[in-house]
Amino acid sequence: MSLIKILLVDDHTVVREGLKRMLEMDGGVKVVGEAASGEEAVEQASLLAPDIAIMDIRMPGMGGVEAIHTLKERCPGVNVIVLTVYGDQYLTQAIEAGAQGYLLKDVGRDELVQAIRAVYGGQSVLHSALSRELFTEFATLAKGKNSNRFSLSRRERQMLHLIASGVTNKEIAANLCYSETTVKRKIRSIFDKLEVKDRAEAVSEALKKGLM
Secondary structure (H helix, E strand, O other): OOOEEEEEEOOOHHHHHHHHHHHOOOOOEEEEEEEOOHHHHHHHHHHHOOOEEEEOOOOOOOOHHHHHHHHHHHOOOOEEEEEEOOOOOOHHHHHHHOOOEEEEOOOOHHHHHHHHHHHHOOOOEEOHHHHHHHHHHHHHHHHOOOOHHHOOOHHHHHHHHHHHOOOOHHHHHHHHOOOHHHHHHHHHHHHHHHOOOOHHHHHHHHHHOOOO
């Protein structure tokens, strides 16, 4: 069986060293390169042609999301697994950029290796804790479909607070690390859920329903 070639992308040397030691305990995985930034990740991926890049999401210069976009454009054969401490904060952006996996840095070696094998085999993976959290949220929404309390997700309520403070879509995008297109789509979804037509009505309705 051929080795799965890994590129480690993290701006902290100690993290890369720890990951390398952890991964190379498995005989089927080989770390072929390391990068400390998004720019370096794209350069190394072009030179080394790894099967998978394990990438931090917050780095100086070109961040993880932009790096994923660029990497998928220039090296479409390289799959990306995000490894972050930021929970689901960048999940949507990472997936939209082209990531096949999203894990938290408290992941154990076995789960990390399983995720690598799954992505290498064409599957998508999500950290087990996030899977449980998202499942619980969706289940709650489904059970409380007509309940005002659960009509909006946590991120949508966060966005409503920003709307109420009078910030622009561009400012919301910067605050939540979304693209402006994503912000517009999510705001439309909020309007649909609250059955309102504009920002003022959305804030008013959310206050009435105890969502803010």
